[in-house]
Amino acid sequence: MPERHITETLDNTPFTALTESELSTIREHAGSCIECANAFAAAQLSSVLLKERISEAAESAANANPFFQTRVLAAWRGQQGPASGWSFRRLWNATGAIVASMAATTAALAVLTFVVPATDTNNPQTAANQQAAALVPYSAETVVLEQDQDDNQLTNDQVISAIYADDNEGR
């Protein structure tokens, strides 16, 4: 069947790749068959449209966005961020300085609290100071902390008599 043959030829081969003999056969047949003439015109039109579409695509590609590279690199960095965002290394980079300083402060406080007082008793100078403080009956600590006890131990009369005892003797 000639019509079928022509449309199959059109569909089997790109229009621009049709040979001269194929084209002459098609034209010859299309002269006497309206349907095949239509098919031939449509195939020709399809070829023209595709050609224009491809040339437009080539022009668009030639006028590429100058910031495209920057955009791709930014997207790449953005994509890389969340992927390893919770890794230990990243976490350490962000908070390492604070964590390290906090640890150092805690260690220093612990040393000052527990280690330094224990070592001070071994120091002869410190021990002598502590003994001297113990001999003073009204040291600052005693006055402040044991104020109530002192009041209870001496009555006012006793204090007055102790103060003015010498004066009475002089008279």
Added chain:
Amino acid sequence: MAHRFFRDRGQAEEAAQETFLKAFAQLKSFAGRGSMEGWLTRIATNTCLNMLRSASRRPELVTSGLTEDETDWLEKVSDSSRAQPLDAEQKMIAADLAERLLATLSPEDRLALTMIDGEGASVNEVAEVTGWSESKVKVRAFRARRKAREALEKLIGKKH
């Protein structure tokens, strides 16, 4: 490559960006086998096909959907027995119409038609880029050609 598939500059750039991001991520898998250009082209092709698949909308090309300029252009072109050089405006109308014609095809058919009939690529080249067998490429191209021809036949037939 992306401009072949997407007329819209934004979409083309998105496809190109996606291609480069995939290429960066899979750079170890390249391993220097074959050309870098071929490897990138294959990634780009698959990326564009996936983007077209996700769009999935394939509007039919009908006469009522044509603009006045497109209708005039079709009449002029189909009436002239010989192909005439197109001016800038006519080229734009032709590219518009081509995009609408391609949008009616499946992404695979579109790829085959664009590369083989539009760019003159061989069946073997398309097979290499897509990873399809040569017979699949031939079938796709045949089917795409027929669909495009039939769609345009309807438009031309209704004009006459």
